[in-house]
Amino acid sequence: MLRIVAGIARGRRLRVPDGQRVRPTADRVREAMFSALESRLRGGFDGRTVLDLFGGSGALGLEAFSRGAIAVTIVEAHAAVLAVLRENVDALVPRGASTGPVTVVPGTAGAFLSRPATSTYDLVFVDPPYDADLYTPALSGLVSGGFLARGALVCVEHRTGTRPAVPAGLVEVQSRRYGETTVLILAAEQSMREAIYPGSFDPITHGHIDIIRRGLAIFDRIVVATAVNVRKQPLFTDEDRLEMLRETFADEPRVEIDTFQGLLVDYARRRRIPTVLRGLRAVSDFEYEFQMASMNRRLSHDVDYLFMMTSEDQYYVSSSLIREVAANGGSVEGLVPPHVEARLKARLAALRRD
Ligand code: PNS
Numbered sequence: 001m002l003r004i005v006a007g008i009a010r011g012r013r014l015r016v017p018d019g020q021r022v023r024p025t026a027d028r029v030r031e032a033m034f035s036a037l038e039s040r041l042r043g044g045f046d047g048r049t050v051l052d053l054f055g056g057s058g059a060l061g062l063e064a065f066s067r068g069a070i071a072v073t074i075v076e077a078h079a080a081v082l083a084v085l086r087e088n089v090d091a092l093v094p095r096g097a098s099t100g101p102v103t104v105v106p107g108t109a110g111a112f113l114s115r116p117a118t119s120t121y122d123l124v125f126v127d128p129p130y131d132a133d134l135y136t137p138a139l140s141g142l143v144s145g146g147f148l149a150r151g152a153l154v155c156v157e158h159r160t161g162t163r164p165a166v167p168a169g170l171v172e173v174q175s176r177r178y179g180e181t182t183v184l185i186l187a188a189e190q191s192m193r194e195a196i197y198p199g200s201f202d203p204i205t206h207g208h209i210d211i212i213r214r215g216l217a218i219f220d221r222i223v224v225a226t227a228v229n230v231r232k233q234p235l236f237t238d239e240d241r242l243e244m245l246r247e248t249f250a251d252e253p254r255v256e257i258d259t260f261q262g263l264l265v266d267y268a269r270r271r272r273i274p275t276v277l278r279g280l281r282a283v284s285d286f287e288y289e290f291q292m293a294s295m296n297r298r299l300s301h302d303v304d305y306l307f308m309m310t311s312e313d314q315y316y317v318s319s320s321l322i323r324e325v326a327a328n329g330g331s332v333e334g335l336v337p338p339h340v341e342a343r344l345k346a347r348l349a350a351l352r353r354d
Contacts, residue, residue: 007066051121053109113141120149127157135164143169148188195277207317211279265300
């Protein structure tokens with residue numbers, strides 16, 4: 001027999017399924033585990049979403065419910081265990097409870113994680129049978145399937161002396177031994193909101209800079225990436241375009257300058273950055289951008305676009321007009337940074353000499 005340690009259902013008993021399939025976490029380990037989790041989850045369990053991937057008696061998920069979790073999902077594969085789990089849930093969670101629902105999902109953790117994530121979780125329990133290596137698929141499935149909320153914790157129980165592999169995207173924050181059992185707490189790496197801002201940048205203009213600066217209010221980091229536009233013959237070399245970008249954003253650590261060959265969607269996938277940022281100037285841009293975005297969505301559903309309208313004073317500025325005006329001796333002052341203006345003059349003079 002197990003007991004709920006704390007919260008609204010404190011002291012309530014839980015039935016333990018018979019047989020070898022379930023290894024209930026001893027009350028004292030659960031107590032220590034939950035106080036460690038409580039101190040790491042800012043604000044405690046209140047309002048948290050919780051996933052218990054190997055439910056068993058439901059003791060972990062129900063303890064979280066008792067302590068204030070708003071939505072608890074408990075996954076369990078075995079029919080006999082499920083019957084006991086349902087009994088425990090029904091006994092503890094009053095029908096129509098305003099504190100939040102507990103949902104029992106029949107099936108394996110693997111099956112649950114292979115379906116598209118319908119919500120993200122602040123806390124996940126991974127407490128599978130010790131001997132089958134279910135840790136690796138569960139932990140990597142949580143990360144790659146997008147099941148973890150920002151700053152989520154994953155609480156893993158494993159046999160002392162062994163150590164589950166921790167996939168990229170999760171970092172160990174605590175490991176504590178309780179005899180035979182070790183409790184490992186992992187945290188989701190703070191996923192930064194990042195976007196790719198691709199373009200020819202031949203050369204960079206104040207129109208581009210305006211979009212990047214405003215984009216930094218939405219994203220934590222922006223990767224400005226030069227690429228080949230097969231429809232355009234560049235005036236500047238790849239290295240010149242990169243140098244102008246580096247110089248422009250030398251004082252902005254949140255902007256990374258990069259370059260890529262091949263398709264934008266492949267680059268975004270390689271970099272694991274799901275958002276492309278583009279500026280829209282006038283109606284004329286719309287058709288071209290809409291076509292590109294639609295084609296890219298056809299090529300990959302992992303990448304989506306965010307369009308920002310260029311500021312009113314920049315809407316007529318384009319790299320091609322800048323090149324044309326400069327080539328014909330007109331002034332582009334104020335439309336590009338001074339170092340770009342100087343490079344334009346030098347490049348055009350060199351071309352005239354050739
Ligand atoms: O500044 P530009 O010239 O409008 O930028 C266009 C660019 C470079 C973003 C676009 O041509 C591009 O993504 N090129 C990479 C190759 C690619 O993915 N092409 C398919 C576009 S549907």
